[in-house]
Amino acid sequence: QATASALIIFTSLINTWAFGEWDILSTSTLSSIPLTIAICMKLGLAPLHFWMPEVLQGVPLMTGLILSTWQKIAPMSLLIQISQTTNMTLTTTIGIASVLVGGWGGINQTQLRKIMAFSSIGHLGWMLVILKMNPSITLFNFTIYIMMTSALFLTLMTMNVTKISQISTAWPKTPTLAALSMLSLLSLGGLPPLSGFAPKLMTTLELTKQGALISAGTILLLSLLALFFYIRLTYTMSMTMAPNLTSSQTTWRSKLNKSPVVALTNLLCITTLPMTSTIMILL
Numbered sequence: 001q002a003t004a005s006a007l008i009i010f011t012s013l014i015n016t017w018a019f020g021e022w023d024i025l026s027t028s029t030l031s032s033i034p035l036t037i038a039i040c041m042k043l044g045l046a047p048l049h050f051w052m053p054e055v056l057q058g059v060p061l062m063t064g065l066i067l068s069t070w071q072k073i074a075p076m077s078l079l080i081q082i083s084q085t086t087n088m089t090l091t092t093t094i095g096i097a098s099v100l101v102g103g104w105g106g107i108n109q110t111q112l113r114k115i116m117a118f119s120s121i122g123h124l125g126w127m128l129v130i131l132k133m134n135p136s137i138t139l140f141n142f143t144i145y146i147m148m149t150s151a152l153f154l155t156l157m158t159m160n161v162t163k164i165s166q167i168s169t170a171w172p173k174t175p176t177l178a179a180l181s182m183l184s185l186l187s188l189g190g191l192p193p194l195s196g197f198a199p200k201l202m203t204t205l206e207l208t209k210q211g212a213l214i215s216a217g218t219i220l221l222l223s224l225l226a227l228f229f230y231i232r233l234t235y236t237m238s239m240t241m242a243p244n245l246t247s248s249q250t251t252w253r254s255k256l257n258k259s260p261v262v263a264l265t266n267l268l269c270i271t272t273l274p275m276t277s278t279i280m281i282l283l
Helices: 002-019 029-043 051-057 061-068 070-081 088-107 112-131 135-159 175-189 197-209 213-239 260-271 273-282
Strands: none
Touching (some): 051 112, 061 135, 135 260, 135 273, 197 213
């Protein structure tokens, strides 16, 4: 993070020396390359992602939620502002690499926070691939990503689970929330008719329209890796149950601090797809 911040300041100084002003919209194509790399390091994109899974694994779920959502707003806003001067080859390469790492790295994980870290890397990769062609779709993808990630982190906090092995015990305690979070996981995987399908649909349509068929096909195939561990989590949550006594399945045994925010975010995570056109017009 410190290295990325130093590189951003260094690039800004070079750009100011070249143009004589501090306006970010006056960024040259040459200085936008190190600036893009620095911002990608801030966001935790591949191949500069190594800090992200380890840091997210070592923090509580609430801090992980902030790192995965709120912390990424400022770097992403910078990236969208310089999107017209970014190098398309660079953004596409980093984007495809991030989708690959996000899918491949999450397959072998048992810790939910590391899975969410690799999920974040994969989703940000989709945003970077389309950044140069249509920044509005990147902003739309980022909005849906924040909504879905917030829903899952809040659900995990409510259930108080951090490992895959603990998910199967959550169903007897919160059956309704477990059912909602199962759909939220499928939404993160990008399955229709859930909200997570909209970013992938919009991105693929725009890439096809711009003639980038190879990029579209590549990220679609690589996203199947991430879909595998989302479905594995869904299966563990909904179709398996830890060995227990009949009396342990009674709901009165555990009092939960229920919040309407958890239900609302999960509902948005599932039902936003019909509003895609409206959201795109607003953006």
